[in-house]
Amino acid sequence: MLLKVEEVSKHFGGLLALDNLSLTVTQGEIVGLIGPNGAGKTTFFNLLTGIYAPDKGKIFFSDHRIDGLPAHRISVLGISRTFQNIRLFAQMTALENVMVGRHCRTRAEVREALMRTPEFIREEDEIQEKAKELLDFVGLLPQGNELAKNLPYGDQRRLEIARALATEPKLLLLDEPTAGMNPAEAEKLMSLIQKIRLQGITVILIEHQMDVVMNISDRIVVLNYGEKIAEGEPAEIQKNPLVIDAYLGTGTS
Amino acid sequence: MKNRIFIFLGGILLIFFPIICQSLGAYYVLHIAGLIGIYLLLVLGLNLILGFVGLLDLGFIAFYAFGAYIAALFSILGWNFWLVLPLTVGLTIFLRLLLGLPALRLRGDYLAIVTLGFGEITRLVLNNWDSLTNGPKGLPRVGEAIASPKLFFLTFQSDISFYYLILFFVILGIITGYRLDNSRIGRAWVAIREDETAAEVTGINVSKVKLFAFSFSAIFAALAGVLYTHWIRFVSPESFTFWESVFLVLMVVLGGMGSIPGIIFATILVVGVPEILRSILGARFVNYRMLIFGFVLVLMVIFRPQGIIPSKRRELELRPSEQG
Numbered sequence: 280m281l282l283k284v285e286e287v288s289k290h291f292g293g294l295l296a297l298d299n300l301s302l303t304v305t306q307g308e309i310v311g312l313i314g315p316n317g318a319g320k321t322t323f324f325n326l327l328t329g330i331y332a333p334d335k336g337k338i339f340f341s342d343h344r345i346d347g348l349p350a351h352r353i354s355v356l357g358i359s360r361t362f363q364n365i366r367l368f369a370q371m372t373a374l375e376n377v378m379v380g381r382h383c384r385t386r387a388e389v390r391e392a393l394m395r396t397p398e399f400i401r402e403e404d405e406i407q408e409k410a411k412e413l414l415d416f417v418g419l420l421p422q423g424n425e426l427a428k429n430l431p432y433g434d435q436r437r438l439e440i441a442r443a444l445a446t447e448p449k450l451l452l453l454d455e456p457t458a459g460m461n462p463a464e465a466e467k468l469m470s471l472i473q474k475i476r477l478q479g480i481t482v483i484l485i486e487h488q489m490d491v492v493m494n495i496s497d498r499i500v501v502l503n504y505g506e507k508i509a510e511g512e513p514a515e516i517q518k519n520p521l522v523i524d525a526y527l528g529t530g531t532s
Numbered sequence: 533m534k535n536r537i538f539i540f541l542g543g544i545l546l547i548f549f550p551i552i553c554q555s556l557g558a559y560y561v562l563h564i565a566g567l568i569g570i571y572l573l574l575v576l577g578l579n580l581i582l583g584f585v586g587l588l589d590l591g592f593i594a595f596y597a598f599g600a601y602i603a604a605l606f607s608i609l610g611w612n613f614w615l616v617l618p619l620t621v622g623l624t625i626f627l628r629l630l631l632g633l634p635a636l637r638l639r640g641d642y643l644a645i646v647t648l649g650f651g652e653i654t655r656l657v658l659n660n661w662d663s664l665t666n667g668p669k670g671l672p673r674v675g676e677a678i679a680s681p682k683l684f685f686l687t688f689q690s691d692i693s694f695y696y697l698i699l700f701f702v703i704l705g706i707i708t709g710y711r712l713d714n715s716r717i718g719r720a721w722v723a724i725r726e727d728e729t730a731a732e733v734t735g736i737n738v739s740k741v742k743l744f745a746f747s748f749s750a751i752f753a754a755l756a757g758v759l760y761t762h763w764i765r766f767v768s769p770e771s772f773t774f775w776e777s778v779f780l781v782l783m784v785v786l787g788g789m790g791s792i793p794g795i796i797f798a799t800i801l802v803v804g805v806p807e808i809l810r811s812i813l814g815a816r817f818v819n820y821r822m823l824i825f826g827f828v829l830v831l832m833v834i835f836r837p838q839g840i841i842p843s844k845r846r847e848l849e850l851r852p853s854e855q856g
Binding site for chain 2: 442
């Protein structure tokens with residue numbers, strides 16, 4: 280079991296954002312997380328990555344209990360993410376953005392940097408090589424020296440994925456990766472996610488475009504008002520009356 | 533290659549500059565050059581924290597004051613300069629840590645307010661702790677003296693000798709800035725400036741890295757203080773007013789946050805030009821310089837917010853890796 284979430288709740292003031300959510304994810308899966316706006320999907324990601332601590336419940340990630348750990352520790356353990364509203368390092372180049380992702384897997388401190396020791400130079404080369412490899416992987420190598428803020432929207436989304444991959448995650452959380460993309464771009468992104476899965480990385484994906492998420496996910500989890508209302512294979516979910524209600528409203532027949 | 537030639541020529545000019553000044557009898561210019569050097573050290577230090585990490589520190593001058601006073605106190609006791617130097621740097625870093633531990637929990641404007649307050653408190657303490665600092669009369673007291681640094685057969689006493697000593701540390705500071713900028717730590721600093729949350733999630737221990745950068749910048753302030761004290765051989769609280777902190781921030785913002793060539797240019801401009809204008813237009817000009825700086829800063833923020841020489845990120849060769 281890669282990820283095990285046990286009865287996790289989180290509220291903000293009077294708003295119950297997540298209510299007793301339990302979930303398990305096994306190695307190598309692509310899990311689609313869907314639900315209407317405000318259902319608690321992003322909050323769930325924020326709990327997994329340590330931006331918030333849950334009010335109640337436990338989260339285990341590859342045998343470590345991670346709820347309440349600081350975000351950078353969780354990142355080192357192997358959870359990485361992208362953001363719904365892209366959060367790149369705007370004034371850094373695309374390549375540097377990915378190089379920052381290598382931070383937690385490299386060691387050089389100030390002393391090595393100032394002395395330019397052989398280890399520093401070797402490590403720096405390694406960081407660069409790896410970052411270029413990842414840029415190439417997401418198809419952004421030619422734009423490597425562009426400042427992140429100058430990249431077109433779709434490229435920024437892919438750059439964020441490359442940065443997340445640079446931390447060598449076991450679990451990748453994608454928060455609406457196709458938001459704002461046209462169908463062709465979304466298609467390309469889906470094949471990128473497939474490629475990521477082939478590397479053995481588990482993916483949880485928040486997505487609003489139903490055709491996209493139904494196509495790519497092995498399993499779908501549906502949230503509504505912070506509660507898990509359904510879970511299963513895409514075909515089952517599409518027929519589930521609770522899900523249809525949540526999205527379309529209750530019929531009055 | 534072009535860069536190399538530029539640095540080489542610049543280096544020669546810097547080395548012969550004092551000799552040129554002396555032969556022209558422009559001793560005053562040499563003194564200004566030394567002063568610019570001291571400010572350069574401070575600005576290079578502030579640039580690490582303000583330009584790279586993006587923390588608005590309005591009390592940086594306090595650590596310049598610590599450097600200067602600690603050095604003065606030990607030097608009056610007769611300690612050797614080369615012992616006072618590391619000791620002062622160490623103690624200043626320690627004091628910086630003490631401020632950083634609580635203050636760095638705050639973000640943005642709140643940090644600015646706390647550091648501003650700390651700067652003022654420091655000045656007031658120096659002004660009022662008579663038994664230690666001799667209050668507004670400054671150090672050394674009558675009958676005491678700050679010894680001049682010695683290196684083998686050299687004694688650093690004249691403006692010209694201090695020009696070279698300060699130049700040495702400024703060059704070290706510039707190299708430090710560049711090397712850090714293109715390293716794992718420097719990238720983490722800039723990442724924190726750009727987006728703290730994203731940096732944390734990307735695996736950077738933001739609070740630790742911030743505290744380190746904050747303390748590290750104190751080395752520059754301490755060095756500037758030690759050198760200033762031994763050069764001028766007098767310190768008093770009036771050198772460490774809030775306005776000095778504002779000037780430092782002005783130089784970093786004017787030059788371009790995080791841009792080393794930019795801040796060097798801005799420092800020369802902000803420290804040097806008023807002195808030159810003073811000798812041309814008379815002392816009354818000095819009263820107007822704040823007005824002019826204020827005006828220039830407003831214009832900058834409107835028309836060129838990225839600074840005179842905006843910081844440029846390093847470009848790397850982008851060939852695909854051999855085994856795609």
